[in-house]
Amino acid sequence: MDTTTGAAATPIRIEAHGLDADQAMDDLPRLYAGAAWSSAPTRATPYRYRYAAMGDTDLTLRTSRMHGEIQGDIPPGGDYVVQWLTAGRSTVDLGHDDLRMVPGRPLLFPAHRSFVFRFTDYDQKLVHLGRDHVDRIAREQGLAGEDLRFDHTAAPTDAAVRSWQGTVGLVSNTMRSGPVSPLLWDELTRMTAIAFLGLYPPLADALPSAVLLPRNARIRAAVEYVQAHVHEPIGTTEIAAAAHLSVRALQEGFRRVLDTTPLGYLRQARLDRVHAELQQGVPGTTVAGVAQAWGFTHLGRFAGAYRARFGEHPRATLRG
Structure with a gap:
Protein backbone atom coordinates (compact mmCIF):
# COMPACT_ATOMS: atom_id res chain seq x y z
CA MET A 1 0.00 0.00 0.00
CA ASP A 2 1.79 3.10 -1.27
CA THR A 3 0.74 6.57 -0.18
CA THR A 4 2.24 9.72 -1.64
CA THR A 5 1.60 12.75 0.55
CA GLY A 6 1.84 16.47 -0.04
CA ALA A 7 5.03 18.39 0.63
CA ALA A 8 3.62 20.35 3.56
CA ALA A 9 3.12 17.29 5.77
CA THR A 10 5.59 14.67 6.98
CA PRO A 11 4.82 11.04 5.98
CA ILE A 12 4.15 8.62 8.83
CA ARG A 13 4.42 4.84 8.70
CA ILE A 14 4.57 2.69 11.84
CA GLU A 15 4.70 -1.08 12.31
CA ALA A 16 5.10 -2.60 15.77
CA HIS A 17 4.21 -6.10 16.96
CA GLY A 18 5.33 -8.75 19.37
CA LEU A 19 4.51 -11.44 21.90
CA ASP A 20 5.99 -9.89 25.03
CA ALA A 21 4.65 -7.19 27.36
CA ASP A 22 8.12 -5.74 27.98
CA GLN A 23 8.62 -5.31 24.25
CA ALA A 24 5.22 -3.64 24.00
CA MET A 25 6.33 -1.16 26.67
CA ASP A 26 9.37 -0.37 24.53
CA ASP A 27 7.23 0.18 21.42
CA LEU A 28 3.91 1.75 22.42
CA PRO A 29 4.31 4.50 25.08
CA ARG A 30 6.66 6.55 22.91
CA LEU A 31 3.99 6.81 20.22
CA TYR A 32 1.92 8.93 22.63
CA ALA A 33 4.64 10.46 24.83
CA GLY A 34 3.33 8.37 27.72
CA ALA A 35 5.35 8.24 30.92
CA ALA A 36 3.53 5.71 33.11
CA TRP A 37 2.37 2.74 31.02
CA SER A 38 2.02 -0.89 32.01
CA SER A 39 0.86 -4.01 30.24
CA ALA A 40 0.23 -7.63 31.22
CA PRO A 41 -1.37 -10.81 29.85
CA THR A 42 -4.95 -11.71 30.62
CA ARG A 43 -6.44 -15.17 30.95
CA ALA A 44 -8.14 -15.05 27.55
CA THR A 45 -5.30 -15.96 25.17
CA PRO A 46 -1.50 -15.78 25.00
CA TYR A 47 -0.20 -12.20 25.03
CA ARG A 48 0.39 -10.47 21.72
CA TYR A 49 0.06 -6.98 20.27
CA ARG A 50 0.16 -5.22 16.94
CA TYR A 51 0.15 -1.50 16.09
CA ALA A 52 0.20 0.01 12.60
CA ALA A 53 -0.16 3.50 11.20
CA MET A 54 -0.05 5.08 7.76
CA GLY A 55 -0.56 8.62 6.54
CA ASP A 56 1.11 11.89 7.40
CA THR A 57 1.08 14.57 10.07
CA ASP A 58 -2.24 15.92 8.75
CA LEU A 59 -4.05 12.56 8.78
CA THR A 60 -3.04 9.09 9.93
CA LEU A 61 -5.14 5.93 10.00
CA ARG A 62 -4.08 3.53 12.73
CA THR A 63 -4.97 0.14 14.17
CA SER A 64 -4.07 -1.25 17.58
CA ARG A 65 -4.76 -4.81 18.73
CA MET A 66 -3.79 -6.63 21.90
CA HIS A 67 -4.50 -9.90 23.64
CA GLY A 68 -3.70 -8.55 27.07
CA GLU A 69 -4.29 -5.46 29.16
CA ILE A 70 -2.65 -2.07 28.83
CA GLN A 71 -2.97 1.08 30.93
CA GLY A 72 -1.23 4.41 30.74
CA ASP A 73 -1.27 8.17 30.53
CA ILE A 74 -1.46 10.35 27.42
CA PRO A 75 -0.50 14.03 27.63
CA PRO A 76 -1.80 16.66 25.19
CA GLY A 77 -0.06 16.32 21.86
CA GLY A 78 -0.08 17.61 18.33
CA ASP A 79 -3.07 15.53 17.17
CA TYR A 80 -6.78 15.21 17.71
CA VAL A 81 -7.39 11.48 18.13
CA VAL A 82 -10.71 9.80 17.41
CA GLN A 83 -10.86 6.06 18.13
CA TRP A 84 -13.37 3.27 18.43
CA LEU A 85 -13.39 -0.39 19.38
CA THR A 86 -14.37 -3.30 17.20
CA ALA A 87 -13.71 -5.77 20.06
CA GLY A 88 -12.71 -5.76 23.70
CA ARG A 89 -13.21 -3.41 26.64
CA SER A 90 -11.86 0.01 27.48
CA THR A 91 -12.26 3.00 29.77
CA VAL A 92 -10.86 6.39 28.84
CA ASP A 93 -10.15 9.25 31.26
CA LEU A 94 -9.89 7.05 34.34
CA GLY A 95 -10.50 8.91 37.57
CA HIS A 96 -12.09 11.87 35.81
CA ASP A 97 -14.87 11.22 33.30
CA ASP A 98 -14.45 7.39 33.25
CA LEU A 99 -15.80 7.00 29.71
CA ARG A 100 -16.57 3.35 28.94
CA MET A 101 -16.37 2.79 25.23
CA VAL A 102 -19.22 1.28 23.24
CA PRO A 103 -18.00 -0.89 20.35
CA GLY A 104 -18.44 0.86 17.02
CA ARG A 105 -19.03 4.32 18.52
CA PRO A 106 -16.25 6.90 18.04
CA LEU A 107 -14.76 8.63 21.05
CA LEU A 108 -12.46 11.65 21.08
CA PHE A 109 -9.46 11.50 23.38
CA PRO A 110 -9.38 14.50 25.74
CA ALA A 111 -7.55 17.05 23.64
CA HIS A 112 -6.35 19.70 26.08
CA ARG A 113 -5.21 17.82 29.18
CA SER A 114 -3.58 14.58 30.19
CA PHE A 115 -5.72 11.51 30.84
CA VAL A 116 -5.39 7.85 31.77
CA PHE A 117 -6.82 4.89 29.83
CA ARG A 118 -7.22 1.13 30.25
CA PHE A 119 -7.83 -1.32 27.36
CA THR A 120 -8.35 -5.08 27.66
CA ASP A 121 -8.25 -7.74 24.89
CA TYR A 122 -9.14 -5.15 22.28
CA ASP A 123 -9.16 -4.34 18.59
CA GLN A 124 -9.07 -0.59 18.12
CA LYS A 125 -9.23 1.79 15.15
CA LEU A 126 -7.82 5.30 15.43
CA VAL A 127 -7.67 8.42 13.30
CA HIS A 128 -5.05 11.02 14.14
CA LEU A 129 -5.70 14.50 12.75
CA GLY A 130 -3.03 17.18 13.03
CA ARG A 131 -4.21 20.10 15.14
CA ASP A 132 -2.82 22.69 12.73
CA HIS A 133 -4.63 21.01 9.84
CA VAL A 134 -7.97 20.87 11.68
CA ASP A 135 -7.56 24.45 12.91
CA ARG A 136 -6.97 25.61 9.33
CA ILE A 137 -10.03 23.80 7.98
CA ALA A 138 -12.15 25.09 10.86
CA ARG A 139 -11.16 28.66 10.04
CA GLU A 140 -12.04 28.06 6.39
CA GLN A 141 -15.43 26.78 7.53
CA GLY A 142 -15.94 29.82 9.75
CA LEU A 143 -16.11 27.64 12.85
CA ALA A 144 -13.26 28.90 15.01
CA GLY A 145 -11.03 31.70 16.14
CA GLU A 146 -7.52 31.25 17.48
CA ASP A 147 -8.02 28.12 19.61
CA LEU A 148 -10.37 25.18 19.17
CA ARG A 149 -11.90 23.38 22.13
CA PHE A 150 -13.93 20.19 21.98
CA ASP A 151 -16.14 18.38 24.47
CA HIS A 152 -14.82 14.81 24.42
CA THR A 153 -17.75 13.68 26.59
CA ALA A 154 -20.34 14.78 24.02
CA ALA A 155 -22.22 12.01 22.21
CA PRO A 156 -22.00 12.55 18.43
CA THR A 157 -25.25 12.42 16.50
CA ASP A 158 -26.04 9.31 14.47
CA ALA A 159 -25.87 11.36 11.26
CA ALA A 160 -22.43 12.69 12.18
CA VAL A 161 -21.22 9.15 12.99
CA ARG A 162 -22.44 7.88 9.61
CA SER A 163 -20.68 10.74 7.83
CA TRP A 164 -17.49 10.06 9.78
CA GLN A 165 -17.58 6.33 9.09
CA GLY A 166 -18.23 6.89 5.40
CA THR A 167 -15.36 9.35 5.10
CA VAL A 168 -12.87 7.21 7.00
CA GLY A 169 -13.92 4.18 4.94
CA LEU A 170 -13.33 6.13 1.73
CA VAL A 171 -9.87 7.20 2.90
CA SER A 172 -8.96 3.66 3.95
CA ASN A 173 -10.13 2.12 0.66
CA THR A 174 -8.31 4.76 -1.36
CA MET A 175 -5.06 4.16 0.53
CA ARG A 176 -5.34 0.41 -0.02
CA SER A 177 -6.00 0.77 -3.74
CA GLY A 178 -2.56 2.15 -4.61
CA PRO A 179 -0.54 5.37 -4.80
CA VAL A 180 -2.42 8.51 -3.84
CA SER A 181 -1.59 11.77 -5.59
CA PRO A 182 -0.87 14.87 -3.49
CA LEU A 183 -3.99 16.55 -4.88
CA LEU A 184 -6.23 13.60 -3.97
CA TRP A 185 -4.62 13.28 -0.55
CA ASP A 186 -5.24 16.96 0.13
CA GLU A 187 -8.92 16.46 -0.65
CA LEU A 188 -9.14 13.34 1.54
CA THR A 189 -7.52 15.06 4.51
CA ARG A 190 -9.83 18.03 4.07
CA MET A 191 -12.93 15.80 3.94
CA THR A 192 -11.83 13.96 7.08
CA ALA A 193 -11.26 17.21 8.99
CA ILE A 194 -14.72 18.43 7.98
CA ALA A 195 -16.27 15.12 9.09
CA PHE A 196 -14.42 15.41 12.39
CA LEU A 197 -15.76 18.93 12.94
CA GLY A 198 -19.25 17.53 12.35
CA LEU A 199 -18.60 14.71 14.79
CA TYR A 200 -17.36 17.07 17.50
CA PRO A 201 -18.40 20.67 16.74
CA PRO A 202 -16.01 23.15 18.39
CA LEU A 203 -17.23 24.73 21.59
CA ALA A 204 -18.02 28.41 21.27
CA ASP A 205 -16.96 30.68 24.08
CA ALA A 206 -18.99 33.87 23.92
CA LEU A 207 -16.57 36.73 24.47
CA PRO A 208 -17.69 39.77 26.44
CA SER A 209 -18.81 42.42 23.96
CA ALA A 210 -16.45 45.01 25.44
CA VAL A 211 -13.34 43.05 24.41
CA LEU A 212 -14.46 42.97 20.78
CA LEU A 213 -13.75 46.68 20.36
CA PRO A 214 -10.49 47.29 18.43
CA ARG A 215 -9.02 49.39 21.25
CA ASN A 216 -9.30 46.40 23.60
CA ALA A 217 -7.46 43.92 21.38
CA ARG A 218 -4.86 43.08 24.05
CA ILE A 219 -7.54 42.29 26.63
CA ARG A 220 -9.34 40.17 24.05
CA ALA A 221 -6.11 38.22 23.53
CA ALA A 222 -5.90 37.70 27.30
CA VAL A 223 -9.53 36.54 27.48
CA GLU A 224 -9.05 34.12 24.58
CA TYR A 225 -5.93 32.74 26.27
CA VAL A 226 -7.88 32.16 29.49
CA GLN A 227 -10.68 30.38 27.60
CA ALA A 228 -8.20 28.17 25.73
CA HIS A 229 -6.10 27.30 28.81
CA VAL A 230 -8.73 27.36 31.55
CA HIS A 231 -8.00 23.70 32.33
CA GLU A 232 -4.32 24.43 33.00
CA PRO A 233 -2.61 25.83 36.14
CA ILE A 234 -2.21 29.36 34.76
CA GLY A 235 -2.00 32.67 36.58
CA THR A 236 -1.66 36.38 35.98
CA LEU A 266 -10.36 32.86 35.31
CA ARG A 267 -12.51 31.70 38.25
CA GLN A 268 -15.66 32.67 36.34
CA ALA A 269 -14.49 30.69 33.31
CA ARG A 270 -13.87 27.64 35.49
CA LEU A 271 -17.28 28.02 37.11
CA ASP A 272 -18.74 27.98 33.59
CA ARG A 273 -16.96 24.66 32.91
CA VAL A 274 -18.30 23.22 36.15
CA HIS A 275 -21.79 24.37 35.20
CA ALA A 276 -21.51 22.71 31.77
CA GLU A 277 -20.36 19.38 33.26
CA LEU A 278 -23.12 19.39 35.86
CA GLN A 279 -25.70 20.11 33.16
CA GLN A 280 -24.50 17.05 31.22
CA GLY A 281 -25.23 14.91 34.29
CA VAL A 282 -23.05 11.95 33.24
CA PRO A 283 -23.82 8.97 35.54
CA GLY A 284 -21.47 8.97 38.52
CA THR A 285 -20.93 12.73 38.44
CA THR A 286 -20.73 14.43 41.84
CA VAL A 287 -20.65 18.12 42.62
CA ALA A 288 -17.55 17.71 44.77
CA GLY A 289 -15.71 15.71 42.10
CA VAL A 290 -16.39 18.21 39.33
CA ALA A 291 -15.61 21.22 41.53
CA GLN A 292 -12.30 19.76 42.67
CA ALA A 293 -11.36 18.77 39.12
CA TRP A 294 -11.68 22.45 38.18
CA GLY A 295 -9.59 23.64 41.09
CA PHE A 296 -12.24 24.55 43.67
CA THR A 297 -11.02 23.02 46.92
CA HIS A 298 -13.21 24.89 49.43
CA LEU A 299 -16.67 23.55 48.63
CA GLY A 300 -18.54 26.10 50.76
CA ARG A 301 -17.00 29.09 48.98
CA PHE A 302 -17.42 27.29 45.65
CA ALA A 303 -21.15 26.77 46.27
CA GLY A 304 -21.61 30.44 47.16
CA ALA A 305 -19.77 31.63 44.04
CA TYR A 306 -21.71 29.15 41.91
CA ARG A 307 -25.06 30.30 43.30
CA ALA A 308 -24.11 33.95 42.74
CA ARG A 309 -23.22 33.25 39.09
CA PHE A 310 -26.01 30.84 38.08
CA GLY A 311 -28.78 31.55 40.58
CA GLU A 312 -29.02 28.00 41.91
CA HIS A 313 -27.11 25.51 44.01
CA PRO A 314 -24.81 23.18 42.02
CA ARG A 315 -26.80 20.16 43.22
CA ALA A 316 -29.90 21.63 41.57
CA THR A 317 -28.03 21.88 38.25
CA LEU A 318 -26.87 18.27 38.52
CA ARG A 319 -30.40 17.03 39.25
CA GLY A 320 -31.54 18.86 36.11
Whole structure:
Protein backbone atom coordinates (compact mmCIF):
# COMPACT_ATOMS: atom_id res chain seq x y z
CA MET A 1 0.00 0.00 0.00
CA ASP A 2 1.79 3.10 -1.27
CA THR A 3 0.74 6.57 -0.18
CA THR A 4 2.24 9.72 -1.64
CA THR A 5 1.60 12.75 0.55
CA GLY A 6 1.84 16.47 -0.04
CA ALA A 7 5.03 18.39 0.63
CA ALA A 8 3.62 20.35 3.56
CA ALA A 9 3.12 17.29 5.77
CA THR A 10 5.59 14.67 6.98
CA PRO A 11 4.82 11.04 5.98
CA ILE A 12 4.15 8.62 8.83
CA ARG A 13 4.42 4.84 8.70
CA ILE A 14 4.57 2.69 11.84
CA GLU A 15 4.70 -1.08 12.31
CA ALA A 16 5.10 -2.60 15.77
CA HIS A 17 4.21 -6.10 16.96
CA GLY A 18 5.33 -8.75 19.37
CA LEU A 19 4.51 -11.44 21.90
CA ASP A 20 5.99 -9.89 25.03
CA ALA A 21 4.65 -7.19 27.36
CA ASP A 22 8.12 -5.74 27.98
CA GLN A 23 8.62 -5.31 24.25
CA ALA A 24 5.22 -3.64 24.00
CA MET A 25 6.33 -1.16 26.67
CA ASP A 26 9.37 -0.37 24.53
CA ASP A 27 7.23 0.18 21.42
CA LEU A 28 3.91 1.75 22.42
CA PRO A 29 4.31 4.50 25.08
CA ARG A 30 6.66 6.55 22.91
CA LEU A 31 3.99 6.81 20.22
CA TYR A 32 1.92 8.93 22.63
CA ALA A 33 4.64 10.46 24.83
CA GLY A 34 3.33 8.37 27.72
CA ALA A 35 5.35 8.24 30.92
CA ALA A 36 3.53 5.71 33.11
CA TRP A 37 2.37 2.74 31.02
CA SER A 38 2.02 -0.89 32.01
CA SER A 39 0.86 -4.01 30.24
CA ALA A 40 0.23 -7.63 31.22
CA PRO A 41 -1.37 -10.81 29.85
CA THR A 42 -4.95 -11.71 30.62
CA ARG A 43 -6.44 -15.17 30.95
CA ALA A 44 -8.14 -15.05 27.55
CA THR A 45 -5.30 -15.96 25.17
CA PRO A 46 -1.50 -15.78 25.00
CA TYR A 47 -0.20 -12.20 25.03
CA ARG A 48 0.39 -10.47 21.72
CA TYR A 49 0.06 -6.98 20.27
CA ARG A 50 0.16 -5.22 16.94
CA TYR A 51 0.15 -1.50 16.09
CA ALA A 52 0.20 0.01 12.60
CA ALA A 53 -0.16 3.50 11.20
CA MET A 54 -0.05 5.08 7.76
CA GLY A 55 -0.56 8.62 6.54
CA ASP A 56 1.11 11.89 7.40
CA THR A 57 1.08 14.57 10.07
CA ASP A 58 -2.24 15.92 8.75
CA LEU A 59 -4.05 12.56 8.78
CA THR A 60 -3.04 9.09 9.93
CA LEU A 61 -5.14 5.93 10.00
CA ARG A 62 -4.08 3.53 12.73
CA THR A 63 -4.97 0.14 14.17
CA SER A 64 -4.07 -1.25 17.58
CA ARG A 65 -4.76 -4.81 18.73
CA MET A 66 -3.79 -6.63 21.90
CA HIS A 67 -4.50 -9.90 23.64
CA GLY A 68 -3.70 -8.55 27.07
CA GLU A 69 -4.29 -5.46 29.16
CA ILE A 70 -2.65 -2.07 28.83
CA GLN A 71 -2.97 1.08 30.93
CA GLY A 72 -1.23 4.41 30.74
CA ASP A 73 -1.27 8.17 30.53
CA ILE A 74 -1.46 10.35 27.42
CA PRO A 75 -0.50 14.03 27.63
CA PRO A 76 -1.80 16.66 25.19
CA GLY A 77 -0.06 16.32 21.86
CA GLY A 78 -0.08 17.61 18.33
CA ASP A 79 -3.07 15.53 17.17
CA TYR A 80 -6.78 15.21 17.71
CA VAL A 81 -7.39 11.48 18.13
CA VAL A 82 -10.71 9.80 17.41
CA GLN A 83 -10.86 6.06 18.13
CA TRP A 84 -13.37 3.27 18.43
CA LEU A 85 -13.39 -0.39 19.38
CA THR A 86 -14.37 -3.30 17.20
CA ALA A 87 -13.71 -5.77 20.06
CA GLY A 88 -12.71 -5.76 23.70
CA ARG A 89 -13.21 -3.41 26.64
CA SER A 90 -11.86 0.01 27.48
CA THR A 91 -12.26 3.00 29.77
CA VAL A 92 -10.86 6.39 28.84
CA ASP A 93 -10.15 9.25 31.26
CA LEU A 94 -9.89 7.05 34.34
CA GLY A 95 -10.50 8.91 37.57
CA HIS A 96 -12.09 11.87 35.81
CA ASP A 97 -14.87 11.22 33.30
CA ASP A 98 -14.45 7.39 33.25
CA LEU A 99 -15.80 7.00 29.71
CA ARG A 100 -16.57 3.35 28.94
CA MET A 101 -16.37 2.79 25.23
CA VAL A 102 -19.22 1.28 23.24
CA PRO A 103 -18.00 -0.89 20.35
CA GLY A 104 -18.44 0.86 17.02
CA ARG A 105 -19.03 4.32 18.52
CA PRO A 106 -16.25 6.90 18.04
CA LEU A 107 -14.76 8.63 21.05
CA LEU A 108 -12.46 11.65 21.08
CA PHE A 109 -9.46 11.50 23.38
CA PRO A 110 -9.38 14.50 25.74
CA ALA A 111 -7.55 17.05 23.64
CA HIS A 112 -6.35 19.70 26.08
CA ARG A 113 -5.21 17.82 29.18
CA SER A 114 -3.58 14.58 30.19
CA PHE A 115 -5.72 11.51 30.84
CA VAL A 116 -5.39 7.85 31.77
CA PHE A 117 -6.82 4.89 29.83
CA ARG A 118 -7.22 1.13 30.25
CA PHE A 119 -7.83 -1.32 27.36
CA THR A 120 -8.35 -5.08 27.66
CA ASP A 121 -8.25 -7.74 24.89
CA TYR A 122 -9.14 -5.15 22.28
CA ASP A 123 -9.16 -4.34 18.59
CA GLN A 124 -9.07 -0.59 18.12
CA LYS A 125 -9.23 1.79 15.15
CA LEU A 126 -7.82 5.30 15.43
CA VAL A 127 -7.67 8.42 13.30
CA HIS A 128 -5.05 11.02 14.14
CA LEU A 129 -5.70 14.50 12.75
CA GLY A 130 -3.03 17.18 13.03
CA ARG A 131 -4.21 20.10 15.14
CA ASP A 132 -2.82 22.69 12.73
CA HIS A 133 -4.63 21.01 9.84
CA VAL A 134 -7.97 20.87 11.68
CA ASP A 135 -7.56 24.45 12.91
CA ARG A 136 -6.97 25.61 9.33
CA ILE A 137 -10.03 23.80 7.98
CA ALA A 138 -12.15 25.09 10.86
CA ARG A 139 -11.16 28.66 10.04
CA GLU A 140 -12.04 28.06 6.39
CA GLN A 141 -15.43 26.78 7.53
CA GLY A 142 -15.94 29.82 9.75
CA LEU A 143 -16.11 27.64 12.85
CA ALA A 144 -13.26 28.90 15.01
CA GLY A 145 -11.03 31.70 16.14
CA GLU A 146 -7.52 31.25 17.48
CA ASP A 147 -8.02 28.12 19.61
CA LEU A 148 -10.37 25.18 19.17
CA ARG A 149 -11.90 23.38 22.13
CA PHE A 150 -13.93 20.19 21.98
CA ASP A 151 -16.14 18.38 24.47
CA HIS A 152 -14.82 14.81 24.42
CA THR A 153 -17.75 13.68 26.59
CA ALA A 154 -20.34 14.78 24.02
CA ALA A 155 -22.22 12.01 22.21
CA PRO A 156 -22.00 12.55 18.43
CA THR A 157 -25.25 12.42 16.50
CA ASP A 158 -26.04 9.31 14.47
CA ALA A 159 -25.87 11.36 11.26
CA ALA A 160 -22.43 12.69 12.18
CA VAL A 161 -21.22 9.15 12.99
CA ARG A 162 -22.44 7.88 9.61
CA SER A 163 -20.68 10.74 7.83
CA TRP A 164 -17.49 10.06 9.78
CA GLN A 165 -17.58 6.33 9.09
CA GLY A 166 -18.23 6.89 5.40
CA THR A 167 -15.36 9.35 5.10
CA VAL A 168 -12.87 7.21 7.00
CA GLY A 169 -13.92 4.18 4.94
CA LEU A 170 -13.33 6.13 1.73
CA VAL A 171 -9.87 7.20 2.90
CA SER A 172 -8.96 3.66 3.95
CA ASN A 173 -10.13 2.12 0.66
CA THR A 174 -8.31 4.76 -1.36
CA MET A 175 -5.06 4.16 0.53
CA ARG A 176 -5.34 0.41 -0.02
CA SER A 177 -6.00 0.77 -3.74
CA GLY A 178 -2.56 2.15 -4.61
CA PRO A 179 -0.54 5.37 -4.80
CA VAL A 180 -2.42 8.51 -3.84
CA SER A 181 -1.59 11.77 -5.59
CA PRO A 182 -0.87 14.87 -3.49
CA LEU A 183 -3.99 16.55 -4.88
CA LEU A 184 -6.23 13.60 -3.97
CA TRP A 185 -4.62 13.28 -0.55
CA ASP A 186 -5.24 16.96 0.13
CA GLU A 187 -8.92 16.46 -0.65
CA LEU A 188 -9.14 13.34 1.54
CA THR A 189 -7.52 15.06 4.51
CA ARG A 190 -9.83 18.03 4.07
CA MET A 191 -12.93 15.80 3.94
CA THR A 192 -11.83 13.96 7.08
CA ALA A 193 -11.26 17.21 8.99
CA ILE A 194 -14.72 18.43 7.98
CA ALA A 195 -16.27 15.12 9.09
CA PHE A 196 -14.42 15.41 12.39
CA LEU A 197 -15.76 18.93 12.94
CA GLY A 198 -19.25 17.53 12.35
CA LEU A 199 -18.60 14.71 14.79
CA TYR A 200 -17.36 17.07 17.50
CA PRO A 201 -18.40 20.67 16.74
CA PRO A 202 -16.01 23.15 18.39
CA LEU A 203 -17.23 24.73 21.59
CA ALA A 204 -18.02 28.41 21.27
CA ASP A 205 -16.96 30.68 24.08
CA ALA A 206 -18.99 33.87 23.92
CA LEU A 207 -16.57 36.73 24.47
CA PRO A 208 -17.69 39.77 26.44
CA SER A 209 -18.81 42.42 23.96
CA ALA A 210 -16.45 45.01 25.44
CA VAL A 211 -13.34 43.05 24.41
CA LEU A 212 -14.46 42.97 20.78
CA LEU A 213 -13.75 46.68 20.36
CA PRO A 214 -10.49 47.29 18.43
CA ARG A 215 -9.02 49.39 21.25
CA ASN A 216 -9.30 46.40 23.60
CA ALA A 217 -7.46 43.92 21.38
CA ARG A 218 -4.86 43.08 24.05
CA ILE A 219 -7.54 42.29 26.63
CA ARG A 220 -9.34 40.17 24.05
CA ALA A 221 -6.11 38.22 23.53
CA ALA A 222 -5.90 37.70 27.30
CA VAL A 223 -9.53 36.54 27.48
CA GLU A 224 -9.05 34.12 24.58
CA TYR A 225 -5.93 32.74 26.27
CA VAL A 226 -7.88 32.16 29.49
CA GLN A 227 -10.68 30.38 27.60
CA ALA A 228 -8.20 28.17 25.73
CA HIS A 229 -6.10 27.30 28.81
CA VAL A 230 -8.73 27.36 31.55
CA HIS A 231 -8.00 23.70 32.33
CA GLU A 232 -4.32 24.43 33.00
CA PRO A 233 -2.61 25.83 36.14
CA ILE A 234 -2.21 29.36 34.76
CA GLY A 235 -2.00 32.67 36.58
CA THR A 236 -1.66 36.38 35.98
CA THR A 237 1.92 36.10 34.71
CA GLU A 238 1.02 33.63 31.96
CA ILE A 239 -2.07 35.59 30.93
CA ALA A 240 -0.09 38.84 30.73
CA ALA A 241 2.63 37.20 28.63
CA ALA A 242 0.05 35.80 26.19
CA ALA A 243 -1.43 39.29 25.73
CA HIS A 244 2.00 40.97 25.50
CA LEU A 245 1.19 43.14 28.51
CA SER A 246 2.84 43.79 31.84
CA VAL A 247 1.07 42.32 34.84
CA ARG A 248 0.09 45.79 35.99
CA ALA A 249 -1.28 46.75 32.57
CA LEU A 250 -3.21 43.48 32.41
CA GLN A 251 -4.81 44.08 35.80
CA GLU A 252 -5.71 47.67 34.93
CA GLY A 253 -7.14 46.56 31.57
CA PHE A 254 -9.35 43.89 33.14
CA ARG A 255 -10.69 46.36 35.71
CA ARG A 256 -11.36 48.98 33.04
CA VAL A 257 -12.92 46.69 30.41
CA LEU A 258 -14.46 43.84 32.44
CA ASP A 259 -14.73 45.25 35.96
CA THR A 260 -12.89 42.27 37.42
CA THR A 261 -9.36 40.97 37.86
CA PRO A 262 -7.63 38.44 35.57
CA LEU A 263 -7.89 35.78 38.28
CA GLY A 264 -11.50 36.72 38.89
CA TYR A 265 -12.25 36.18 35.21
CA LEU A 266 -10.36 32.86 35.31
CA ARG A 267 -12.51 31.70 38.25
CA GLN A 268 -15.66 32.67 36.34
CA ALA A 269 -14.49 30.69 33.31
CA ARG A 270 -13.87 27.64 35.49
CA LEU A 271 -17.28 28.02 37.11
CA ASP A 272 -18.74 27.98 33.59
CA ARG A 273 -16.96 24.66 32.91
CA VAL A 274 -18.30 23.22 36.15
CA HIS A 275 -21.79 24.37 35.20
CA ALA A 276 -21.51 22.71 31.77
CA GLU A 277 -20.36 19.38 33.26
CA LEU A 278 -23.12 19.39 35.86
CA GLN A 279 -25.70 20.11 33.16
CA GLN A 280 -24.50 17.05 31.22
CA GLY A 281 -25.23 14.91 34.29
CA VAL A 282 -23.05 11.95 33.24
CA PRO A 283 -23.82 8.97 35.54
CA GLY A 284 -21.47 8.97 38.52
CA THR A 285 -20.93 12.73 38.44
CA THR A 286 -20.73 14.43 41.84
CA VAL A 287 -20.65 18.12 42.62
CA ALA A 288 -17.55 17.71 44.77
CA GLY A 289 -15.71 15.71 42.10
CA VAL A 290 -16.39 18.21 39.33
CA ALA A 291 -15.61 21.22 41.53
CA GLN A 292 -12.30 19.76 42.67
CA ALA A 293 -11.36 18.77 39.12
CA TRP A 294 -11.68 22.45 38.18
CA GLY A 295 -9.59 23.64 41.09
CA PHE A 296 -12.24 24.55 43.67
CA THR A 297 -11.02 23.02 46.92
CA HIS A 298 -13.21 24.89 49.43
CA LEU A 299 -16.67 23.55 48.63
CA GLY A 300 -18.54 26.10 50.76
CA ARG A 301 -17.00 29.09 48.98
CA PHE A 302 -17.42 27.29 45.65
CA ALA A 303 -21.15 26.77 46.27
CA GLY A 304 -21.61 30.44 47.16
CA ALA A 305 -19.77 31.63 44.04
CA TYR A 306 -21.71 29.15 41.91
CA ARG A 307 -25.06 30.30 43.30
CA ALA A 308 -24.11 33.95 42.74
CA ARG A 309 -23.22 33.25 39.09
CA PHE A 310 -26.01 30.84 38.08
CA GLY A 311 -28.78 31.55 40.58
CA GLU A 312 -29.02 28.00 41.91
CA HIS A 313 -27.11 25.51 44.01
CA PRO A 314 -24.81 23.18 42.02
CA ARG A 315 -26.80 20.16 43.22
CA ALA A 316 -29.90 21.63 41.57
CA THR A 317 -28.03 21.88 38.25
CA LEU A 318 -26.87 18.27 38.52
CA ARG A 319 -30.40 17.03 39.25
CA GLY A 320 -31.54 18.86 36.11
